[in-house]
Amino acid sequence: MTRPNRPDLPDVPWIVDADVRAGYGVDASFGAQAPTDFEVVRARDEADVVEVLRYAAATGTPIVPQGGRTGLVGGATATPGAIVLSTLGLNDIVDVDPVQGLAVAGPGVIVEEFKKACAAEELFYPPDPASAASCTLGGNVATNAGGLCCVKYGVTADYIAGLRVVLPGGAVMTTGRRTAKNSVGPDLTGLLVGSEGTIGVIMQVVTKVIPAPDPALTALGTFPTLTAAAEAIVALRRDPHPPCLLEFLDEASIAAIQSLADYGFPQGCAAALLVQADRPGHVTQDLARYAAMLTQAGADEVAVADDAQEADALLAGRRALHVALEAQGPQLIEDMCVPIRALPQLVTRGREITAAHGIEVTMSGHGGDGNLHPSLGVDPRDPDQVERGWRAFGEMVDLALELGGTLSGEHGVGRLKAPFLRRQFDNAQLQRLRAIKAVFDPAGLMNPGASYSAP
Ligand SMILES: Cc1cc2nc3c(=O)[nH]c(=O)nc-3n(C[C@H](O)[C@H](O)[C@H](O)COP(=O)(O)OP(=O)(O)OC[C@H]3O[C@@H](n4cnc5c(N)ncnc54)[C@H](O)[C@@H]3O)c2cc1C
Structure with a gap:
């Protein structure tokens, strides 16, 4: 058994090696830093997740669900005293069914592998974030991930038919359908998609799959x-x-x-x-x-x-973009989505904003969706630049909202963008979202500080 030297902890696979554990402390977000006091469990099965959530409820321990750690908004970064619950090991592809048009897989399945398994049946699972080689199905569901082909096929939410979820306290809930249709509702699946780990731990994902297109x-x-x-x-x-x-x-x-x-x-x-x-x-x-x-x-x-x-x-140059930008230094990446016709204004006024703060910016992304990733060159070791970077970032959020857009098209809000959420959500919406969360998570243990759950 591997567990920290504390007999009160449940018998699940804790990561005890300090260096390995540290690796699970951060996702791919700008300036992410892990706290010193967090534990990591790498779940093997549902029973492990149930055990951890029971323990968390009994002891008031926060839980940070985690997939491939490619998140760009700090939603999977450890918080002080939390248990990081990695679902990376839950990577079974249970079924790909051409007759039903559905596939069933664990949350830790790497998206590229899942797409390959569907392709082997001449089926297509469209969501294709640029990080598909390292992000997971569970992380994609939790962030409602997008990608390069949304302009025709839509986002992850458009392909999720049902979920299996472990809730705070250890109860297991199954949502949605495993059939071609279902009119027994309301369906809680949509509440979980994009919930960024704030409601429960996704254990199984049922996706729609469609006939494969021709090679592009x-x-x-x-x-x-x-x-x-x-x-x-x-x-x-x-x-x-x-x-x-x-x-x-x-x-x-x-x-x-x-x-x-x-x-x-x-x-x-x-x-x-x-x-x-x-x-x-x-x-x-x-x-x-x-x-x-x-x-x-x-x-x-x-x-x-x-x-x-x-x-x-x-397409190779586009695929190399993230690496090319990282080669120029750390990047604070925005993810605004605006009405298509407003794109030129987002680009030109965005450049004016960043120039006024002395910050370099590149503008690129999913133009066909009006979803750009303005990338601000900001050195996290330079406090003055960081301050100017965040000011520019905030003004660009205001710009996107003024243009009728949203502060995130596909990356989510996490901890990084939580301070800006009030600019988009009014009190009425925030209060009701928090009330819904409280039904599932009365003690507020699921991914505290992420997105709308931040104070
Ligand atoms: C180079 C690069 C390119 C990218 N390109 C794109 C892109 O084109 N489109 C796009 O949408 N995103 C993109 N991203 C962002 C990122 O890959 C996505 O947000 C992805 O969905 C995160 O998946 P993950 O498995 O890495 O999740 P993580 O980063 O581990 O977690 C992300 C969020 O999901 C929650 N979560 C993870 N697993 C579970 C679970 N089992 N149950 C409940 N909650 C869970 C976490 O708590 C966290 O809030 C990119 C990132 C990088 C580094």
């Missing part, structure tokens, strides 16, 4: 102005068969990518759009139409992939 092909358009790129996005969104990927990169993002390696972007363009088509039987035809739209909107250059290899090569 890619086009890259580069633009002399931001306005031209924005016009192309609007035109593509109006197409009756919209692209399955529509990504935006601004000049600074392209420069960062090109400084990592030559990914083939021309120098000096104001913006680039990457577009993909995957409609069965119509990929080449759709892509040719998208390419014509890019040209008509004012693209200087349009490159169209003829095969999967070329398609991957065109």
Whole structure:
């Protein structure tokens, strides 16, 4: 048995090695720091999770559920005195059923592995965060993760049919459906999706799966102005068969990518759009139409992939973006989503805000969704820069809200963005959310301080 030297603790797999434990202390969020006093359990099965939540209820111990620790908002970072409950080991893919159109898997399944298992049955599980190689299904459900193909297929919430959850105190609850339809409601599944570990621990996920599309092909358009790129996005969104990927990169993002390696972007363009088509039987035809739209909107250059290899090569630069930005120094990453037509204002006014605070910024992301990740270059060791960075961050949140948007399109709120939540939620909404949480978690032990649960 591995457990800290305390006989009162339940007999579950505690991580006792201090170095290993420290690794579970933080997620991928800006400036994340683990406290010194937290424990980690790496659950093997539901019984372990039930034991830990019973113990937590009996002793008033906070619980931080954790998946792949790729979260960018501090939702999975340990808090003082908490038990970090890792569900990474709960990684069984139980079923992929082409007849039912459903798949069932544990919360610790890595998203890329899950997508591969579905593909083996010629099925498609669309959600595809750029972190798919290391994030988990449970983490994606808890954050309502998005990704690169939401523009056509939607977000994680659109694919969750049901859940199995362990609640504070150890009760187990099953929500949603394992059938093609279900009208016995209300359905609590939606409450759990995006709840960021504040209600219960997700133990099993039932997802919708759909017929596999054709392998996608890619086009890259580069633009002399931001306005031209924005016009192309609007035109593509109006197409009756919209692209399955529509990504935006601004000049600074392209420069960062090109400084990592030559990914083939021309120098000096104001913006680039990457577009993909995957409609069965119509990929080449759709892509040719998208390419014509890019040209008509004012693209200087349009490159169209003829095969999967070329398609991957065109997308490689976008995939390298996070690494390219990290290579330039620590990044404070925003995640605002605005109405599509407001994108140019988000970019230009966002740049003005950051410039006024002396902070460098790149603007990129899921342009087709109006969901950008302005990335602020902020050194967490420089208190003055950190203060200016957060001020710029807050003003950009205000800008997104003024434009009719939200402070998070897909990363969630966690602890990092909790101080800004009051700018989006009014008192009436916050009070009712907290009242709902109290029904499940009267002692407030689930992920305290994350999102709406923060004081
Ligand atoms: C390079 C990079 C690229 C990214 N790209 C994208 C992207 O394109 N789209 C996107 O949406 N996100 C993206 N992200 C953010 C991140 O990958 C997502 O938020 C992801 O959903 C987190 O999953 P995880 O398994 O790592 O969860 P964690 O980071 O471990 O946890 C995230 C949240 O989920 C909760 N949680 C985890 N497991 C459970 C569970 N079993 N039960 C209850 N609550 C749980 C945690 O408490 C926490 O609040 C990216 C991150 C990185 C580092």
